[in-house]
Amino acid sequence: MNIAKDWWKILCLLILLIVFAVGFLIEVPRLHIINEGIRNTFFHVPMWFAMLILFGISVFYSIKYLNSPNELYSIKAGEYAKVGILFGVLGLLTGMMWARYTWGEYWSGDPKQNGSAIGLLIYMAYFVLRGAINEEELMARISAVYNIFAFSSLIPLMYILPRLTDSLHPGSGGNQNFAMIDFDNNLRLVLYPSIIGFILLGIWIGDLRVRIEQNKNMLEELSQSEL
Amino acid sequence: MLNSSLVYLISVIFITYISFELKTSSLSPITWVTLFWIIQLFIQVNVVSNSFKSESRDQYHYLFHLCSPQEIFVSRLTLNLLIVNSFSILSLIIYTVVMGSVSTSNQYQFLISLLLGSTSLTCTLTMVSAIASRTSNNSTLTAVLGFPIVSPSILMSLKASFNAIDDLDWSVSYDEYLVMISLSIISISLSYILFPYIWKS
Numbered sequence: 001m002n003i004a005k006d007w008w009k010i011l012c013l014l015i016l017l018i019v020f021a022v023g024f025l026i027e028v029p030r031l032h033i034i035n036e037g038i039r040n041t042f043f044h045v046p047m048w049f050a051m052l053i054l055f056g057i058s059v060f061y062s063i064k065y066l067n068s069p070n071e072l073y074s075i076k077a078g079e080y081a082k083v084g085i086l087f088g089v090l091g092l093l094t095g096m097m098w099a100r101y102t103w104g105e106y107w108s109g110d111p112k113q114n115g116s117a118i119g120l121l122i123y124m125a126y127f128v129l130r131g132a133i134n135e136e137e138l139m140a141r142i143s144a145v146y147n148i149f150a151f152s153s154l155i156p157l158m159y160i161l162p163r164l165t166d167s168l169h170p171g172s173g174g175n176q177n178f179a180m181i182d183f184d185n186n187l188r189l190v191l192y193p194s195i196i197g198f199i200l201l202g203i204w205i206g207d208l209r210v211r212i213e214q215n216k217n218m219l220e221e222l223s224q225s226e227l
Numbered sequence: 228m229l230n231s232s233l234v235y236l237i238s239v240i241f242i243t244y245i246s247f248e249l250k251t252s253s254l255s256p257i258t259w260v261t262l263f264w265i266i267q268l269f270i271q272v273n274v275v276s277n278s279f280k281s282e283s284r285d286q287y288h289y290l291f292h293l294c295s296p297q298e299i300f301v302s303r304l305t306l307n308l309l310i311v312n313s314f315s316i317l318s319l320i321i322y323t324v325v326m327g328s329v330s331t332s333n334q335y336q337f338l339i340s341l342l343l344g345s346t347s348l349t350c351t352l353t354m355v356s357a358i359a360s361r362t363s364n365n366s367t368l369t370a371v372l373g374f375p376i377v378s379p380s381i382l383m384s385l386k387a388s389f390n391a392i393d394d395l396d397w398s399v400s401y402d403e404y405l406v407m408i409s410l411s412i413i414s415i416s417l418s419y420i421l422f423p424y425i426w427k428s
Contacts, residue, residue: 118378121374122376125371125375128371129368132368133361133362133363141424142425145358145424146372148421149355149358149376149417149418152414153351153379156379156406156410157378160406161379161383161406
């Protein structure tokens with residue numbers, strides 16, 4: 001391991017270790033209904049930040065691909081979107097657990113819940129599209145266009161529409177924001193590092209997946225040249 | 228192509244009518260509107276997915292050399308907007324004839340939300356059908372790629388239509404109209420920039 005290059009991986013591990021330890025041990029404010037469940041803030045909220053950043057990276061590489069076609073950019077766009085979906089699903093699951101104990105149901109028809117489920121569907125359609133075209137270069141170009149299109153409709157779906165309607169989530173539809181009620185400074189001290197930690201973890205997983213995919217392609221080319 | 232979509236429109240509405248077995252009078256206004264919009268969604272996907280697959284290979288080459296991709300896109304979009312909007316008015320007429328109408332004093336509000344909704348749906352679906360036309364089975368893929376992406380527009384049109392049949396004031400739906408218009412503008416401008424990458428091959 002090259003410390004000068006890979007310092008952020010060590011940082012990521014350290015942050016996540018501290019977050020998991022402190023997140024479960026720290027004194028939290030006792031709020032009505034939420035009680036100890038408020039600790040889920042440290043794990044549920046960072047998932048969405050990580051997902052958005054990963055989809056952002058994916059779109060960044062899609063735009064880069066359209067500017068200068070290069071197979072690596074296409075692989076990166078695909079793999080980071082995959083990891084983004086993973087974080088989105090984890091965010092939905094942690095959110096559902098939380099919703100069961102605070103709102104009463106796993107699925108309460110909350111606009112943000114629906115919006116993120118549809119958002120994940122959009123990205124699953126992205127992989128359907130990637131699988132539907134056989135020609136490598138055409139697939140990369142068309143899916144890059146769809147990726148940009150998908151990202152632009154994800155933003156209103158998850159961040160604008162829920163604010164227009166009544167939502168059970170804090171901070172939308174006239175509900176109070178966390179910061180407005182009682183966002184203890186101790187919570188912030190764990191939440192912000194946790195966000196950074198999970199984003200770094202996502203980038204790390206994405207980086208590994210890109211390298212696996214690159215090696216697979218190289219092996220394929222080798223076996224074809226031997227034939 | 229237009230004829231097949233027309234037959235599709237009439238048969239979808241008629242199947243809905245038959246499925247209710249003449250019990251349409253017991254339909255609540257909410258069911259009436261929701262059903263109407265779901266039918267709209269299917270009709271519009273059908274109409275728009277035809278827009279890019281109709282030309283043969285030679286025709287494509289001819290168009291490719293004749294004009295710029297942007298011109299093609301704008302003309303296809305305009306044509307789609309005209310067809311879809313007239314189809315949505317036509318389907319509203321047929322739908323009210325067979326399914327009965329809901330009582331409301333502001334029909335114009337309902338009409339505006341219908342037209343705005345169809346416009347924002349078409350703007351998004353045109354690009355999606357252009358993307359899907361590059362694959363081998365494009366009509367299935369238009370639905371798979373399109374349904375999740377158009378859901379914000381569908382939700383907004385539904386809300387605006389509900390406001391209309393609830394006899395609410397115009398000002399209540401301004402938010403929805405604004406979202407529908409801005410969604411259309413976003414997808415038109417994005418498609419305008421991105422369409423050349425799909426068109427060249």
